[in-house]
Structures are given as C-alpha cells and as structure tokens.
Amino acid sequence: METSLRVIVRARPMNAREMKEGAARCVEYFDATGQIVINGASTFAYDKVYPDTVDQETIYTQSAHPMLDHVFGGFNATILAYGQTGSGKTYTMGTEDSDGTDELRRGIIPRLVDNLFKRIDDSTVPEAYKVTVSMYEIYGDHIYDLLRPDKVKLTVHGDEKSCKIVNLTSVPVSDLKGALKQLEIGCHYRTKASTAMNAMSSRSHAVFTILLEKAAVPSDESSFAAKLQLVDLAGSERLKKTEAAGHVMREGISINGGLLILSQVITALVTKQSYVPYRTSALTRVLQDSLGGNSYTIFLACISPADTNAQETLSTLRYADRAKQIKNKPIINKNPKAEEISALRAQIKRLEKENSDLKKGIAPSTAAPEQISNTVEILALKDELIKKDEDIRNKCITLSDCIVRLNAVTNKNVRLESEKSKLATALTGVKQILENEEMLEPSDVIHLVSQLVGSEIETTLIGDDENIDETQVGMDESIYDAERLPELQTQLDAIEKEIALKDANREKELETQKEFIEAMQQREEERTQLAVKVGELEGEIAKLKNETRKVNVASKLAEERRQKVERVGKTT
Numbered sequence: 001m002e003t004s005l006r007v008i009v010r011a012r013p014m015n016a017r018e019m020k021e022g023a024a025r026c027v028e029y030f031d032a033t034g035q036i037v038i039n040g041a042s043t044f045a046y047d048k049v050y051p052d053t054v055d056q057e058t059i060y061t062q063s064a065h066p067m068l069d070h071v072f073g074g075f076n077a078t079i080l081a082y083g084q085t086g087s088g089k090t091y092t093m094g095t096e097d098s099d100g101t102d103e104l105r106r107g108i109i110p111r112l113v114d115n116l117f118k119r120i121d122d123s124t125v126p127e128a129y130k131v132t133v134s135m136y137e138i139y140g141d142h143i144y145d146l147l148r149p150d151k152v153k154l155t156v157h158g159d160e161k162s163c164k165i166v167n168l169t170s171v172p173v174s175d176l177k178g179a180l181k182q183l184e185i186g187c188h189y190r191t192k193a194s195t196a197m198n199a200m201s202s203r204s205h206a207v208f209t210i211l212l213e214k215a216a217v218p219s220d221e222s223s224f225a226a227k228l229q230l231v232d233l234a235g236s237e238r239l240k241k242t243e244a245a246g247h248v249m250r251e252g253i254s255i256n257g258g259l260l261i262l263s264q265v266i267t268a269l270v271t272k273q274s275y276v277p278y279r280t281s282a283l284t285r286v287l288q289d290s291l292g293g294n295s296y297t298i299f300l301a302c303i304s305p306a307d308t309n310a311q312e313t314l315s316t317l318r319y320a321d322r323a324k325q326i327k328n329k330p331i332i333n334k335n336p337k338a339e340e341i342s343a344l345r346a347q348i349k350r351l352e353k354e355n356s357d358l359k360k361g362i363a364p365s366t367a368a369p370e371q372i373s374n375t376v377e378i379l380a381l382k383d384e385l386i387k388k389d390e391d392i393r394n395k396c397i398t399l400s401d402c403i404v405r406l407n408a409v410t411n412k413n414v415r416l417e418s419e420k421s422k423l424a425t426a427l428t429g430v431k432q433i434l435e436n437e438e439m440l441e442p443s444d445v446i447h448l449v450s451q452l453v454g455s456e457i458e459t460t461l462i463g464d465d466e467n468i469d470e471t472q473v474g475m476d477e478s479i480y481d482a483e484r485l486p487e488l489q490t491q492l493d494a495i496e497k498e499i500a501l502k503d504a505n506r507e508k509e510l511e512t513q514k515e516f517i518e519a520m521q522q523r524e525e526e527r528t529q530l531a532v533k534v535g536e537l538e539g540e541i542a543k544l545k546n547e548t549r550k551v552n553v554a555s556k557l558a559e560e561r562r563q564k565v566e567r568v569g570k571t572t
C-alpha cells in the first residue's frame, strides 16, 4: 500500500577494514516480509530491506523511481539518507564528487535527474516544464550555498509551518548534463574530511533540491511547482572509532548534536506531542516539510552488516523504526498564479457562451445548476397557470349559467307574487259575490269566478315558462321552484368565493414570477459586471507577466555578467 512516508534499509557490503578486523555478519534479511534480525535477537520490519548484494539500479528502480510519479503529480518528495559514518549514504544517494557517469556506481540523484528529463521529453507538453536545481550544506548549524565558490552563509526565514532559505542559488537546467554539472559543483564544495572510519567522510548534511514547475498550456491546463529534496545526512559517529581529534572531533560532536535534535523531532512527531522542536536546528527547520509535513518521503537507513558495528547498526535500526510511525500529509502544490489565470480563462469562456446563448434568446446551456432548476420551475409554473386559467374559465361558464337560472327564478317569483295578490283580490271579490248572491246556482258562481281569475292566471304561467331556454341551461321543471333560490344563492356564493381565492393565488403567483424575473435581471447585471472585472484582471495579469518577463531577462543578464566576471577571474 502506498504511504506518504516509507522506510527502507540498505546494507553495504563489508569493507576492507571490517574484513581485516575479522568481523562477522550480524544481520539477517527477510526480503519478503521486509524484516531484519540483528544479533539473532532483535527483529525490525520496514517497507523494504536491501541486503548488501543489491545493486544501485535495483534500489533506484524499486524505491526512488516511484517518487517521480509524485513529483509529476505536483507533490513534494524527499529522500533522506541516514546512518552511521561510512555506511554508504553518499554512495547510495550519488552525492559523490563525480560526474555521475559510472553506470554501476551511479546513485539515486543522477538516476532520478536522468529519468526526470526523459519523462519531460516524453510528455505531450515538454515546453510546459521548467527545472531548477540548488544545493546547500548544513555545517555546524549554518547553511552554506554549495553552488557558489564563495560558499556564502545563508539564512532561513519562515514560521512553524514553512521555511525558505533566503538568496539560495537556483540554477535553471534543461538536461541531465546541466543538472549533473551543478551536482558535481555542489559535491566538490561540500565539507569532507578523512577519518579512520571513512577516507572521504562527509562532515555536513547536504541537500540537493530539484524544483519542477509545470505551467498551464492550452492543451494541458494543470500547473504546479513540486520540490524534490535529496538529503545526504552526515553520519553519526563514535569519536573513539573515528579517531578524530581537534577540528574533526568538534565536527563529529556537532554532527551528533544535529542528529540528536532530528531524533527529538521524530520522537515528538510519533508521540504526537503538541510542540515539535523543528526550529531548534537548521537541519530540522529545512526538513520540516519532509518529516510530518507536506511531502512524500523515503527514510533511507544505511547500515553496515559487520558485528564490529553492531551497536551503531542497532541504533540506526531503532531510529528508522521510530521514523516509520511519522505520518506525512502531502498535498498538490498548485502554482497559484497559473491556477488563477486558468480559472479566469474558464470563467471567460463560460460567460462568452452564456452571452451568445442569451443573444439567441435561449437559456444558456452552461447555466449554473441553480439557473437550470429555476428554468424548470418557470415552465412548471406556466403549466400550472394554464391549468388554473382553464379551471377559472369553466367556473365562469357555470357561474353565468347559474345567473341565467337565478334571473329566471327571480322573474318567476315576481310574477307569482303579483298573481298571488291578484288571486287574493279575486278571492275577495268571489267572497263578496257569495255573500251578496246567496241564492245563485253553483254553475253561475263558477262562471263568475272564472271570469275574474281563471284565464289570466293560466296565461301568465305559460308565458313565464316560455321565457326560459331549458336545453340551454340544462335543467328540469323543478328548477324553477322558488324554494330552490336559497340553495342556488349558497352555490353562487361558494363559486364567487372560489373565484376570489383563485384570483388571490394568481396574484401571488404573478408576484413571485415578477420577483424571479427581477432576480434574473439582477444576476444578468452582476454577470456583466463580473465580465468587466475579469477583463480588468486579465489586463493586470498581462501586466504582471510582462513585468515578470522583464525581471527574468534582468536576472539572466546579471547571471551572465556574474559568470563572465567569474570566468575572467579564473583566467587571470
């Protein structure tokens, strides 16, 4: 499983001194499980264990090469070699004072650089990449620029979260040869001394940094600036064994002191202490990102297999065992300026598309999800409105029918009332006749009464019925009954109420629609303003780019001038 911090152990073959001492092998390797047993007693497990028979190529391919995937993915990466003096750190890393062309001896750095450039050349956008290298050493807790002949002392700026080495020389390189030239210069200036344990012992911690920058190009909008740090630590040493004296002895003390602080940082990280003493030494400050920070890291522990060094090897294995528990949190290092430009470009593209869509009178196809949902909402509201209109129309028809029926009933009622009073008058007349003409025959009475009322009432009733078109209003005879008037009135009231309610709802809907249209108009205005702003920003970015270009030209000229002076100095 891929983890952000891997610990690997490499044993070098026994050297002449150890063989001369008659040393025996004190370590056993279990390649399949990544285990190593020392003195037949203590067992440690790591991500990978390389016995002393494994060559440079294998170590590079299996462990270092995958780091390029991280770097090309925009992540920081670190390979950190740790171990006792003479255990093979410099040999493995390739920070030897050589041009890195010996195929068999070639260490991790020359191989990484070689493959980095191959990968750039094989990419679809080689022109988008820029590589710069720098190299410095930490000696006696001071940082020295190794790419300058005067080995100027540098300072570190930064806080708890990140740090930067001020004025560190960074050299742009375009190929393996150019990069190895810088590595050779740096290794040449690195502080070394001869001790009883190593004829060419490194007396400082060396850091070779490759910065890979990718710019956004039309065919590939991604951009990043990833740092690959290759650290060859000075070896821990027992002063008695190195037989160091005077100046070299003081160096040894300082190296051990620096490594002790590194050990304290590791302990603080794995025991999850709230305070990690990164700032206590220059070494831990520059390694802040690599240990517990934003980087994929390989902790490479180098050991001697000889029992004469068993104590130092056990100490290294313990150190590596603790480092195993550090958790890093790598994140992609996006180039903020390039990111901003590509985001603005995308925004302009979207706005242009939206504008052209709007000109065509269609909802923009690139509309934001919110706008899409609003458009769908409008269509649904329109549908509902049409249905409600239809509903209201039908109700109006029913209402007008009811009004017609009501009018007819009212008219009939009026007539009935008038007939009723006529009948009452007629009956009064009949009563008077009967009182006055007691002797009349019944047939005469009937005749008299029919003369007074009969035919008139009949005619009136027939006339009322003829005024109503029954087929048109669709009702039977009983509807004309005056007794149904209150019922019809109630019906009418209900219908009127319903219409009033529908009207109110419709008003509300229209109001909502109005608000929505206003919001859309406002948004459109905002969009126009944004487009203007984007235009302004584009202008500013162009200005900035222009300025950056000028600065680059100036610094290039300064660099050329410096190199010229240097060359003149050398020739004189």
Ligand SMILES: Nc1ncnc2c1ncn2[C@@H]1O[C@H](COP(=O)(O)OP(=O)(O)OP(=O)(O)O)[C@@H](O)[C@H]1O
Pocket: 011, 012, 013, 015, 083, 084, 085, 086, 087, 088, 089, 090, 091, 092, 198, 200, 201, 202, 203, 233, 234, 235, 236, 302
């Ligand atoms: N795997 C190996 N195969 C062959 N030779 C090796 C191997 N590892 C180391 N050596 C040799 O052992 C010697 C010491 O190695 P190196 O200088 O790399 O040790 P170191 O850990 O960097 O020591 P120091 O901390 O003192 O600088 C060198 O001569 C180197 O060539």
